[in-house]
Amino acid sequence: MAVDRVLANLDLNLLMTLDALLRERNVTRTAERLGVSQPAVSGALSRLRRHFGDQLLVRVGNRYDLTPLATRVSVLTGPALAGVRRVFDSxxxxxxxxxxxxxxxxxxxxxxxxxxxxxxxxxxxxxxxxxxxxxxxxxxxxxxxxxxxxxxxxxxxxxxxxxxxxxxxLYEDRWVCIVSADNPDVGDELYLRQLEDLPWVVLFDRPTAYAPAVRQLRMLGIEARVDVIVDGFLQMPFLVAGTRRIALIQERLATLMAPIAGIRILQCPFEVITLHESxxxxxxxxxxxxxxxxxxxxxxxxxxxxxxxxxxxxxxx
The missing domain is CATH 3.40.190.10 (Periplasmic binding protein-like II)
Structure with a gap:
């Protein structure tokens, strides 16, 4: 059986360069990423353009954009490289x-x-x-x-x-509420009515966000007063400490951060589902x-x- 002509002429270095070029959209940054010279990347880009019969990268003002063909190819290069790695790792x-x-x-x-x-x-x-x-x-x-x-x-x-x-x-965790260690409005127990009065620190605050604070409160008929929106859990304890704010985070993380950030951990005054991290x-x-x-x-x-x-x-x- 004849060897596939494309495979016979395949240069894996070109595949790596193509993947990097489509990600970086810049010859200099691609060279830095691959640890090669800029002329080497420019030469590879010329070969790739001849192979595809397409410019791949076109200048728009001070930047380069992908051509429609390059956009389609860009979703294939990552899986292709992963497949090559799996072959040679086996x-x-x-x-x-x-x-x-x-x-x-x-x-x-x-x-x-x-x-x-x-x-x-x-x-x-x-x-x-x-x-x-x-x-x-x-x-x-x-x-x-x-x-x-x-x-x-x-x-x-x-x-x-x-x-x-x-x-x-992998493991289980559960959601807990955290407040500042010196929060004067919260005692040893947290009451449901306090969840509407206290200002909240929440994650993302969008329908598909995976921190359920706002969603859970709305299910309880409580409209949270959102004070701060963050894009990570680690910021929450420090934004709660020294304030009247409250947040909902994982117990493992709360336990780790409590002595550092100066917060108290309280059981939620509503039923929480077990978090199954996978x-x-x-x-x-x-x-x-x-x-x-x-x-x-x-x-x-x-x-x-x-x-x-x-x-x-x-x-x-």
Whole structure:
């Protein structure tokens, strides 16, 4: 059988350059990203333009934009490179100690803080040449999880926001309320009526955001008085401390941050669902030996976490 003519002429370096060019849209930044000279990238761009019969990048004012063809190609280069890596990472006897690659996980700052250090520690021990990239998530990344996972090894996100993709349940947590340690309006117990009076710190405050504070309150018939909107959980305790504000965050994170930020943790005066933190991935990774090994590493890291429920929390009314 004749070898496919395109594959016979394939230069993997061109594929890497194409992927970087379509992401950076700039020859100089692409050269810096790849660690090569600018003339080398310019030469590769010329070859790619001849191959596709298309300019790929066109100047618009002081920037370059993708042509329609380049836009279509840009969604294919990431998965193509991932496939190539999987081929060359696969060996009869997989030995993680010799693994030299980067694992990219899209994560909230909460999951990165709680689970990230454990994963990084195990990865350094088992695969010292491997790297962990914890990439901050956004509402767009969650809303378009399938697209996000084309270029990442996985996504840390609780159940309820991603469907139709393989996942692995890692650990449980629960939502708690936090107030300043010296908040004069809140005693040892938190009352439902106080949730409407106290100003709130909330995450994103949009329908698809995965922090349920505003959504939960509206279900209770309470319209929250939003004082501060943030894009990460780690900021919340410091924006609550020394104020009358209140916020809803995960108990594991609240427990970690309480002595640093000067906050009190209180049980919510309404029923909260258990948070099931999970790892989601693109189906193309399911049978990849390296990815399977990485998922087993995540399970081992999650097993090192303490149980989330703190029975010493005071009840709320």
């Amino acid at each position: 060996t009869a006897d997989f030995d993680p100690s010799g693994l030299d690659r980067e694992f990219t996980v899209v994560s909230s700052d909460y999951a990165a803080t709680i689970l990230g250090p454990l994963v990084a520690r195990l990865l350094a021990r088992r695969a010292p040449n491997a790297r962990l990239r914890l990439q901050q998530t956004t509402p767009y990344a969650v809303d378009h999880a399938a697209d996000t996972l084309r270029d990442a090894d996985g996504l840390f996100i609780p159940h309820g926001f991603v469907t139709g993709l393989p996942h692995l349940d 790892f989601w991935w693109n189906p193309m990774h399911t049978n990849d030996p390296v990815h399977v090994w990485f998922r087993e590493l995540l399970i081992e890291a999650a097993d090192e976490l303490w149980p989330p429920i703190d029975e010493s929390l005071p009840p709320s009314v």
